[in-house]
Amino acid sequence: MTASNETLQTVRSLSQEGYKYGFITDIEADTAPPGLTEDTVRFISAKKGEPEWLLEWRLAAFRAWREMVQPDWAKLHLQPIDYQAATYYSAPKQNAGPTSLAEVDPELLRTYEKLGIPLREREALAGVAVDAVFDSISVATTFKEELSKLGIIFCSMGEAVREHPDLVRKYLGTVVPQNDNFFAALNSAVFSDGSFAYIPPGIRCPMELSTYFRINAAKTGQFERTLLIADKGSYVSYLEGCTAPQRDENQLHAAVVELIAHEDAQIKYSTVQNWYPGDAEGRGGIYNFVTKRGACRGARSKISWTQVETGSAITWKYPSCVLEGDHSVGEFYSVAITNNRQQADTGTKMIHIGKETRSTIVSKGISAGRGQNTYRGLVRVQPRAQNARNHTQCDSLLLGDRCGAHTVPYIEVRNPSARVEHEATTSKISDDQLFYCRQRGLSAEDAVSLIVNGFCKEVLKELPMEFAVEAQKLLAVSLEGSVG
Amino acid sequence: MLEINNLHARPTEGREILRGIDLAVGAGEVHAIMGPNGSGKSTLAAVLAGREGYEVTEGAVTYLGRDLLTMEADERAREGLFLAFQYPVEIPGVNNMYFLRTAINAQRRHRGEPELDAGQFLRIVRAKLKLLNIGEDLLQRAVNVGFSGGEKKRNEIFQMAMLEPRLAILDETDSGLDIDALKLVARGVDQQRASDRAIVMITHYQRLLEYVEPDRVHVLQGGRIVQSGDKTLALEVERRGYGIVEDAA
Secondary structure, eight states: OHHHHHHHHHHHHHHHOTTTTTOOOOOOOOOSSSSSHHHHHHHHHTTTTTEEEHHHHHHHHHHHHHHHHOOOOSSOOOOOOTTSSBBBEEOOOSSSOSGGGSSOOHHHHHHHHHHOOOOTTTTTTTTEEEEEEEETTTEEEHHHHHHEEEEEEEEEEHHHHHHHHHHHHHHTTTOOTTTHHHHHHHHHOOOOEEEEEEEETTTSSSSSSEEEEEEEEBBBBBBEEEEEEOTTTTTEEEEEEEEEOOSSSSSEEHHHHEEEEEEEEEEEEEEOOOOOOOTTTTTTTHHHHEEEEEEEEOOOOOOEEEEEEOSSEEEEEEEEEOOOOOEEEEEEEEEEEETOOOEEEEEEEEOOOOOTTEEEEEEEEEEEEEEEEEEEEEEEOOOOOOOOOOEEEEEEEEEEESSSEEEEEEEEEEEEEEEEEEEEEEOOOOOOHHHHHHHTTTOOOHHHHHHHHHHTTHHHHHOHHHHHHHHHHHHHHHTTTSSS | OEEEEEEEEEESSSSSOOEEEEEEEEETTTEEEEEOTTHHHHHHHHHHHTTTTEEEEEEEEEETTTTTSSSOOHHHHTEEEEEOOSOOOOOEEEEEEHHHHHHHHHHHHTTTOOOOOOOHHHHHHHHHHHHHHHOTTHSSSETTOOOOHHHHHHHHHHHHHHHOOEEEEETTTTOOHHHHHHHHHHHHHHOOOOOOOEEEESSSSSHHHHOOOEEEEEETTTTEEEEEEHHHHHHHHHOOTHHHHHHOO
8 A cells, every 4th residue: 555545544534523613603693584586685685774776786686697597517516506495694693783892792702713713803913804704794893993094994795885885886796797607696686795895095905804704504505795996006915714614414605706906906815715625425515606806907906816725515716807907917826625525616717908917827736535626717818918928837736546636728819919828737646755754754644734735835825924824734634634 | 773684575566676684783883785786775775764565575674672664664764764865756845944844843753852943943954064065055945856966865964964863774875976976975974973873875886985984895686685794895896796796695
């Protein structure tokens, strides 16, 4: 038996009980009846006290969704989803919404403490403002006052609709229209909450903005919607983390994220996705169907996506950049791990519209167990995109002989001055590498973890410091199949 | 320190390569094992280090009083057995320093010693670098990635210096080196001779032995040690080729 086989056997034998975030919080919830009709959409909108235009916007999305079919082009095998069996709104019961952290249900605060997100400002990691979304509702946003002194708005989507309706109305759906795709349409109809941020011209946001998403209630879908606007010459770095309890049934997560970068603005968006992946036999786990897209509207703007995807039973996600402004830059750095029966079909789209636009794609896929990992990416150069440049590097690492790695690049070039490069490699952790590490005293598991971290280094170094450490540990944990 | 009795071994899928090796190496001793291609030199190194893919069919190996063959490769390493690889392996993306610190701390934990922090580690590194004339830039690169042949071998000996093993097995550490690189590597090895450390040098040629003088020389042929002697045996082999020992066997 080779060393890598032995490692895999260890991986296999360890149960999924180790998923450390698999607890359930016992909390009273205000929940919509299951099923999805126009009435459900009206119920959600009314619950949130939304203006008429937003209700109409949602209904238009719902009508579009009704005419659409769930896409099946991704390399994913999944159970049919009964959209009428799910619950589309679940809010922890509270009085009227908290005005300060003191009013937040202590049980909720304890949940976030377990997750390692200190909500209380004095305990918070210096320099990270957190918006926490529990099931469907944004619970608390920290550091709000400090940010508002600079004119930065960082709040829940629900609050943004109430407090900053003009901004929301101006930008909502302009990057991902309601009828963009099946899951985006569903989200547009029933989105419950999410985060909103606006950075005014010339402001460099002094701290990382951060959102933690958590699905708690059973049979509930989570449909958060995030909208981030960086006005001219501003800069923001945004972090997103996700966990969910361990449950036997699959739960749907269909989020939409829209980013808008104006002239000379920069947005750095980092995700560590650790939704419950299901057990070793593939029971349960989150179905993660997410539409993320950023528009580089202004000249010299830049949007950079970094993602570490270790969780979810199914991941369907293509954070993209629409490079409209001349000299704008799009980046996509991704690590996706699939272990046991996890499946990921993920990648990006880089749409070059403006002149001298540049994009970089670095994708690292790691497959273990019976995991299936697909990179799917589109690089499109429009006729006007003179001198567009793209470099794509796409590496796959296999652990064992029962997993799969697939690469599906689409390249469409309509301008002869474009330069598009695509590099792809597929490799296995070699017995030589494992033996070399073990001969220096590392255990087999530590050796695998070291080699995998090395493989992902180009992506991990893009993460903000405090996230990078967490991500590194998460990689090791995901591959061991157990936490700790 | 190391006692090998009647060791027979073969690749898991293949014919027997080691056919009854007997060898005893004591603390403070330097032994050279010479032999032509295919004599079983590298197989011996692999079996002693616990590489997978080999099967011991007969015999026993005792290391520091313990049955070596029942120990996993990483346990052997943590117990102070070091193998300098003939072909050091590349690990892309893993910083050489980080790799070495991880290894050292794994061994220190095993011995119940406190781990070294970055500062302590760096001080030791600087001291040992001088020994081998290695630039610090080598340490900031990924493990063996893009290293020249000489750099790889020097890096192995540097790792040995840092890990301070009880038993070091050098598998053809002299191969592929020009004379200047050979001298550097050999000097690095020679400086690591110590009364509580045994060194076993596996080599095809005698030239390494000019710089690291062995206490004992063994000639391996056909999976057995066919002749043993002092350093003059190496010179004899060099002069007359491996044919001499066939006559002797």
